[in-house]
Amino acid sequence: MGGLNIGSLKSKNLSLLGKWWWRFKTETxxxxVKIVRSIYGSSGGLELGSDNSHSIASGLSGLWRNIINAGAEIDSLNVPFRGSFIKHIGNGSSTSFWDDRWLGDFKLRDKFQRLFRLARDKEAAVSERLIMQDDGLSTNWDWLRTPSGRTNSELTELMELLAGFRLKNDEPDGWRWAxxxxxxxxxxxxxxxxxEYVISVSGIPQETMRNNFVPKKVEIFVWRALKNRLPVxxxxxxxxxxxxxxxxxLCDDDLESVDxxxxxxxxxxxxxxxxxxxxKLGSFSNYSVGEILRGNAPVSMSDVGKKIWQAIEWICAYYIWKNRNxxxxxxxxxxxxxxxxxxxxxxxEWISQRSKGRKLDWLTWLSDPNVYLHSL
Structure with a gap:
């Protein structure tokens, strides 16, 4: 949004914690993973706190608690993180029919609550309830009693969702991130x-200038100088x-401002x-910092030449500040x-490394670099 494209530490930390959710689900x-499951159950405790609360069961502690809490915190920032992990079905043998999100961004146990209560084995895998045959998909239900009334309506709706679904018997299950x-x-x-939620900018942000001929540290220096953020x-x-x-x-002739x-x-x-x-651009006029760093290249320069000259001005200002320190x-x-x-x-060195195939000659660079402002 016009800044240095660094982002917030908060978002980076939450994202790194969130990565453990993905690793837990994929590194089975x-x-x-086996240790975490032996302590917190098959879901690793990731299903706790599903009410969007920031707190989870008091029995959990330490680092894994922070990882679990990160999911609820990310959700609270309007990023649907916990519901973003969707099971990709292969043969269905390692996917829970009721507890995993594999038909969409929902669990069948939540969408079809009456059917779930009626199911005899609530931990059944997809491969136990669905069977792929030559003539298509068939079901293998195991109910406590025959569905009727509203429960039968839920079963009809579930069968409509399963229409066209196929198992891939030669492929293992996996995960997708929505x-x-x-x-x-x-x-x-x-x-x-x-x-996008954590960092807010009031008004119209001023675009940060970028120049791919210089390292990031020089861009950051220029940004600080234009924002009056140098510690003069x-x-x-x-x-x-x-x-x-x-x-x-250095000179003791005036107060030390950025200019x-x-x-x-x-x-x-x-x-x-x-x-x-x-x-060979004549004598230096007393430009302001803004005029120097924002660009004062003559119209006669090529587009690449203007960028090279801007890079030179930025590097000069950078080394003035470095030598001052x-x-x-x-x-x-x-x-x-x-x-x-x-x-x-x-x-x-910097411009040569970033010139994308354009060759600079060192002797020409020292004696007559002006040619690069028009010929490249």
Missing amino acids: DAFW LSSNSRFNVKDLTKAID KIELDKRGIDLHSVRCP HSLIFCKHSSELWNRVFGWW NKIFRDKTWTTPISLNEIQIKSF
Whole structure:
């Protein structure tokens, strides 16, 4: 929604807990699954708390309790998680006729309650009630008494649901996840679904600029700079942090704001002039941070060239900030030629790695990189 596409920790945590639901259902022969079933029953306790409550039976504790509770919490966020696991029927031997969701997003015991009460074996498998023969599907009911009245109406409705259903005798049963297009559980898909509820944006969000020629850390730096989220001294002072001085720690000529630190400080300005000269774009004018980072490329550049130049501007601002921090926290001397050299090396490395087949020449990059703004 215009942000950094990181998402919330809450949604990621719930999704990772939710993954254990999928693993419990699909890794049926795993030793840990057998242990959980021996303690909490054949369903592993995942059927507890089905009333959408966040609490479950008091007898459960520890990590598995948190995993079970995660299902109810995800449901409470308008994501139908617990009902999203649907049994895919093969031969029907490992699927409960009444307790598993295999004909839809419901259990037959809930949809046909009178029939369920009348069933003699409430734990019967699908393969025990349905038999695939050459002439089609036949049923093998085992009732306490013959259905009649409303119970017989439920049986008629159930038979209509079973019309056209087929068992695959040579294929084992499996699971499908209804919230994914490929029917496989995916943490990323669940996280995205939860985030749509957890993360709310008031008004129209400002789209975060992206440039695939630079690493994510540079994009995050640009996002912070445009949002005034860099910890320059003026911003720290606004937040009640007691500082000895709020002046620029490099030049001491003015208060340290984001604009001053990245643009107007004499060290920053000198580096910008060196970068503009390297790219043969004339002298550097005192643009604002917003003008530099949002793009000020000449119209004559190609579309790829504009993106390359934007990447150079972002990398320059990134290294100004990095060298500023090195001076403050590591007492490293700011040297403009060395800073320019770092920018030349890193920009060539990053852009070359992300150019998708376009080859950059190192000597040309140093002597006349301007050609890449028009020819690529």
